[in-house]
Amino acid sequence: MNLIIQGNDVQNNDLRAIAKLAEASRIDRITGEAFRLLDAQPHPDITEYCEEASLDHAFVPSGKKLTDFGLIAMDMDSTLLAIESIDEIADMHNVKPQVSAITQSTMRGEISFAESLTRRTALLEGLPQEALQKVYDERVRLNRGAEKMLQRMQSAGIKTMVISGGYTFFTDRVKDRLNLDYAFANTFEVQDGKLTGRVLGNIIGASGKGEILKRIRDELGLSKEQVIAVGDGANDLKMLEESGVGIAFHAKPILREKATFSLNHVGLDGIVNLFE
Structure with missing residues (x-):
């Protein structure tokens, strides 16, 4: 499972904190305001963290293509x-x-x-x-x-x-x-x-x-x-x-x-x- 993080102003410290919560193996940059956290696991604190940081988040199955x-x-x-x-x-x-x-x-x-x-x-x-x-x-x-x-x-x-x-x-x-x-x-x-x-x-x-x-x-x-x-x-x-x-x-x-x-x-x- 990948965790997609998006926002108008995504801070590195927020990305690292979310990646740690999700136990992600890597952070890939998609665009300047979108990032893919690989091999992510759900964590009860992720939603609240993203809401406070004004970030959108979505758990998407790995390999799901447009x-x-x-x-x-x-x-x-x-x-x-x-x-x-x-x-x-x-x-x-x-x-x-x-x-x-x-x-x-x-x-x-x-x-x-x-x-x-x-x-x-x-x-x-x-x-x-x-x-x-x-x-x-x-x-x-x-x-x-x-x-x-x-x-x-x-x-x-x-x-x-x-x-x-x-x-x-x-x-x-x-x-x-x-x-x-x-x-x-x-x-x-x-x-x-x-x-x-x-x-x-x-x-x-x-x-x-x-x-x-x-x-x-x-x-x-x-x-x-x-x-x-x-x-x-x-x-x-x-x-x-x-x-x-x-x-x-x-x-x-x-x-x-x-x-x-x-x-x-x-x-x-x-x-x-x-x-x-």
């Missing part, structure tokens, strides 16, 4: 992107506090996603469609390490997919920008150039995300173990359950509890550092 995988599925808002797109749309319509409150309640698993999206979309009624492009142009930001991570995935022959509980207006543009293979999201209704406050078709929520991932996985002829899924909230639980490796990225506790690995400090490029 090329062992064939598909990575990602949530969009607050995962691939550094924003909640619906909150930014709401800001254009002067209803951001109301929408943000519903978003946070959903992320904590307090209300169903379908109810949440229906309520949030209803608050956007009357918003001119051109405001969406303004949000995309002015406010959409990728999370740190996103492009580097995707380039590594794509160079390894791994298919890339975003599955969002947000809107196709954004996922379609993100897909084109990042050369993703697949993009799935919800579609809002527009009449006379304005949002009606309604969602068209079946809402993609937690169950829908899992179903889509399973369908694409099967179409590609991949096993569950060949899939990585990345998310940040309760809505991503089913997606992670349909993957061999589930990664909680700067996530809510409900997702961290179920994930294979958690990244709380480094960027998305920290995912590729987990594998050889």
Whole structure:
């Protein structure tokens, strides 16, 4: 077993202390902020030590390679992107506090996603469609390490997919920008150039995300173990359950509890550092 240590400022004394706790045989440098401790053993104090030092840690089987995988599925808002797109749309319509409150309640698993999206979309009624492009142009930001991570995935022959509980207006543009293979999201209704406050078709929520991932996985002829899924909230639980490796990225506790690995400090490029 290898122990991967990552952080924005990894100190040598912390590495040595963790290596001693883990009885590691060697410390290999992966990048300036990622290190692999070989032949590591679990120790009850490692988690607390890493939390106090603001370090991410993950025990990964030796020999686990990035090329062992064939598909990575990602949530969009607050995962691939550094924003909640619906909150930014709401800001254009002067209803951001109301929408943000519903978003946070959903992320904590307090209300169903379908109810949440229906309520949030209803608050956007009357918003001119051109405001969406303004949000995309002015406010959409990728999370740190996103492009580097995707380039590594794509160079390894791994298919890339975003599955969002947000809107196709954004996922379609993100897909084109990042050369993703697949993009799935919800579609809002527009009449006379304005949002009606309604969602068209079946809402993609937690169950829908899992179903889509399973369908694409099967179409590609991949096993569950060949899939990585990345998310940040309760809505991503089913997606992670349909993957061999589930990664909680700067996530809510409900997702961290179920994930294979958690990244709380480094960027998305920290995912590729987990594998050889």
